[in-house]
Amino acid sequence: MRIVVPAGGIGGARFLRGLQAALGSGADHQENEPTITVIGNTGDDITLFGLRICPDLDTVMYTLGGGINEDQGWGRADETFTVKEELAAYGMRPTWFGLGDRDVATHIVRAQMMAAGYPLSAVTEALCERWRPGVRLLPMTDDRVETHVVVDDDAGGTRAIHFQEWWVRHRAALPARAIVGVGAEDAAPAPGVLDAIAAADVVLLPPSNPVVSVGSILNVPGIRDALTAATVVGVSPIIGGAPVRGMADACLAAIGVETTARAVAEHYGPDLLDGWLVDDADAGTEVAGVEVRSRPLYMSDPEATAALARAALDLALELKGRRG
Amino acid sequence: MRIVVPAGGIGGARFLRGLQAALGSGADHQENEPTITVIGNTGDDITLFGLRICPDLDTVMYTLGGGINEDQGWGRADETFTVKEELAAYGMRPTWFGLGDRDVATHIVRAQMMAAGYPLSAVTEALCERWRPGVRLLPMTDDRVETHVVVDDDAGGTRAIHFQEWWVRHRAALPARAIVGVGAEDAAPAPGVLDAIAAADVVLLPPSNPVVSVGSILNVPGIRDALTAATVVGVSPIIGGAPVRGMADACLAAIGVETTARAVAEHYGPDLLDGWLVDDADAGTEVAGVEVRSRPLYMSDPEATAALARAALDLALELKGRRG
Numbered sequence: 001m002r003i004v005v006p007a008g009g010i011g012g013a014r015f016l017r018g019l020q021a022a023l024g025s026g027a028d029h030q031e032n033e034p035t036i037t038v039i040g041n042t043g044d045d046i047t048l049f050g051l052r053i054c055p056d057l058d059t060v061m062y063t064l065g066g067g068i069n070e071d072q073g074w075g076r077a078d079e080t081f082t083v084k085e086e087l088a089a090y091g092m093r094p095t096w097f098g099l100g101d102r103d104v105a106t107h108i109v110r111a112q113m114m115a116a117g118y119p120l121s122a123v124t125e126a127l128c129e130r131w132r133p134g135v136r137l138l139p140m141t142d143d144r145v146e147t148h149v150v151v152d153d154d155a156g157g158t159r160a161i162h163f164q165e166w167w168v169r170h171r172a173a174l175p176a177r178a179i180v181g182v183g184a185e186d187a188a189p190a191p192g193v194l195d196a197i198a199a200a201d202v203v204l205l206p207p208s209n210p211v212v213s214v215g216s217i218l219n220v221p222g223i224r225d226a227l228t229a230a231t232v233v234g235v236s237p238i239i240g241g242a243p244v245r246g247m248a249d250a251c252l253a254a255i256g257v258e259t260t261a262r263a264v265a266e267h268y269g270p271d272l273l274d275g276w277l278v279d280d281a282d283a284g285t286e287v288a289g290v291e292v293r294s295r296p297l298y299m300s301d302p303e304a305t306a307a308l309a310r311a312a313l314d315l316a317l318e319l320k321g322r323r324g
Numbered sequence: 325m326r327i328v329v330p331a332g333g334i335g336g337a338r339f340l341r342g343l344q345a346a347l348g349s350g351a352d353h354q355e356n357e358p359t360i361t362v363i364g365n366t367g368d369d370i371t372l373f374g375l376r377i378c379p380d381l382d383t384v385m386y387t388l389g390g391g392i393n394e395d396q397g398w399g400r401a402d403e404t405f406t407v408k409e410e411l412a413a414y415g416m417r418p419t420w421f422g423l424g425d426r427d428v429a430t431h432i433v434r435a436q437m438m439a440a441g442y443p444l445s446a447v448t449e450a451l452c453e454r455w456r457p458g459v460r461l462l463p464m465t466d467d468r469v470e471t472h473v474v475v476d477d478d479a480g481g482t483r484a485i486h487f488q489e490w491w492v493r494h495r496a497a498l499p500a501r502a503i504v505g506v507g508a509e510d511a512a513p514a515p516g517v518l519d520a521i522a523a524a525d526v527v528l529l530p531p532s533n534p535v536v537s538v539g540s541i542l543n544v545p546g547i548r549d550a551l552t553a554a555t556v557v558g559v560s561p562i563i564g565g566a567p568v569r570g571m572a573d574a575c576l577a578a579i580g581v582e583t584t585a586r587a588v589a590e591h592y593g594p595d596l597l598d599g600w601l602v603d604d605a606d607a608g609t610e611v612a613g614v615e616v617r618s619r620p621l622y623m624s625d626p627e628a629t630a631a632l633a634r635a636a637l638d639l640a641l642e643l644k645g646r647r648g
Contacts, residue, residue, distance in 0.1 A: 049432050049436060050374060050432060050435055050436050050439060051432075080404065080406055080425070082404055082406070082425040082426055082429075083407065083425055083426075083428050083429050083432070086425075086426050086428075086429030086430070087429045087432065087433065089429075089454060090429065090430075090433045090451070090454050091453075091454070092429075092432075092433060092436075101404070101406040101407055101410075101425050102406055102407075102410050104407050104410075104428065105406075105407050105410030105411045105413075105414065105416075106410070106414075108373050108374060108375075108407070108411065108416075109411065109414045109416060111374055112373060112374050112416075115374060127414070129415075130413060130414050130415070
């Protein structure tokens with residue numbers, strides 16, 4: 001069985017770990033086991049201090065590879081911040097990015113390989129040789145796509161800032177007038193992405209941010225079209241009108257979508273979605289053209305997360321069977 | 325009074341601290357105090373992992389700025405090596421370079437500024453804004469000069485390796501057939517170097533490595549000629565036929581110079597040297613055309629180091645007075 005999962009950071013990584021648990025797969029991947037291909041969001045990527053930082057790819061890699069800071073959900077376990085403190089002592093800006101010492105090494109390797117001409121997909125594969133995440137991790141694109149957020153400036157106009165500045169520095173508290181994927185229209189899917197979707201038995205959308213994570217992936221020309229031909233089941237990132245975690249409501253507001261499980265499904269659209277899992281709190285939600293099921297969505301522990309992933313997979317297989 | 329000190333790493337840095345102590349100068353530099361301009365060796369510089377590393381400049385900067393690891397003589401105090409360990413975990417080479425986490429930040433700042441087009445001299449000035457070493461620290465050149473060491477290969481021929489590989493990885497144990505300053509002949513002194521020498525009352529050569537530290541500086545076209553016009557007093561790095569520290573004997577052997585206080589002075593030459601301080605163990609050393617004095621040379625504690633620097637300065641002032 002071949003499963004494709006377009007994923008953002010924390011929510012995507014935890015869902016993937018649940019999926020591996022549900023399938024009994026993971027780092028010790030065997031022949032004939034289900035194969036999971038992850039299409040990772042790279043819209044959050046940023047270059048700081050000459051380091052190339054890919055937060056979502058790294059969160060998936062560290063989480064599935066056993067290196068994640070479990071409490072925080074991102075960054076490395078047992079992390080220290082000496083380099084960050086020293087850069088600040090030199091007066092280097094920005095100081096708001098949580099750049100850990102262990103993490104720095106990942107970004108040095110990536111920056112070095114990219115400076116040598118390797119595309120991000122090859123770099124990601126090389127980094128995964130260490131982490132062995134038990135999935136095939138592909139960036140959505142090898143091209144540079146950066147999510148920028150348009151916010152008000154002090155002169156009554158607007159200015160665009162990098163997503164990371166909006167998200168980390170301002171904690172999404174500045175009203176977002178628009179969210180733009182700079183470079184998206186000229187980007188091509190990374191090698192293997194369209195093939196993986198075409199070969200997929202099912203596609204599962206984890207409860208990642210529908211705007212800046214899954215949305216960025218869908219904005220790469222060719223990916224959304226490929227996905228509409230597949231059987232796609234999504235897990236709502238919204239429970240009872242609020243994001244499960246993160247600040248997805250601020251992103252949804254920016255694109256004029258209500259923070260409800262139904263509105264997000266409608267935003268994805270029935271052409272993309274075949275099935276949609278909502279929380280029991282949202283039982284009764286109806287989305288035209290989409291099979292909606294309710295069940296507990298909180299990924300509160302490994303068992304609950306595995307059960308959620310299993311439910312998403314089962315629904316997808318059921319809907320695929322119906323399509324024949 | 326204006327003093328110029330061409331300096332390498334540990335020996336140069338400790339001598340400079342002694343000189344500051346002798347003069348009562350340092351970080352709280354006042355108007356009308358003696359001014360020390362350091363011409364730092366950059367032949368040891370190396371680019372690793374996209375970081376630009378200038379070991380000798382940093383050793384001077386950290387030592388005079390209060391950030392040095394005192395026991396080791398190089399690198400930062402309270403250093404950790406997380407980035408280095410993580411790079412090794414990714415399989416990155418080389419693993420033999422002692423790259424500390426605090427140090428990494430210095431190299432990131434330098435690499436970033438150089439990538440933005442700033443010359444090394446401007447970068448060094450910027451880094452010194454944090455460290456306030458109480459001297460004017462100039463690189464010998466803004467051009468890239470790399471000291472390479474020619475060693476035997478396995479096929480009966482020779483190969484050239486970077487000085488750092490020879491020094492750090494092989495601990496100077498591979499016989500050096502030649503020591504070459506790659507790029508030296510095309511290098512120009514950094515801005516301010518020739519002016520500082522021309523304006524100097526005296527020039528003091530610390531007990532730095534005469535081949536790969538002071539020698540590299542002298543190899544930059546224009547610097548040696550400028551120094552011969554000045555009053556120059558050197559401190560022997562050799563005591564009783566052995567280097568005070570480091571592995572200068574291996575370097576001297578490579579260029580066919582004996583490891584003696586006299587041979588080093590003759591290598592520098594009477595055109596360059598006006599005076600030469602040797603240890604009491606070498607009392608009676610005579611060098612044609614050079615005023616030789618003996619005294620304790622070990623920089624065993626701050627007081628002994630300050631007294632040594634004071635003696636070098638006094639001899640230089642005496643010789644300058646004789647020249648009129």
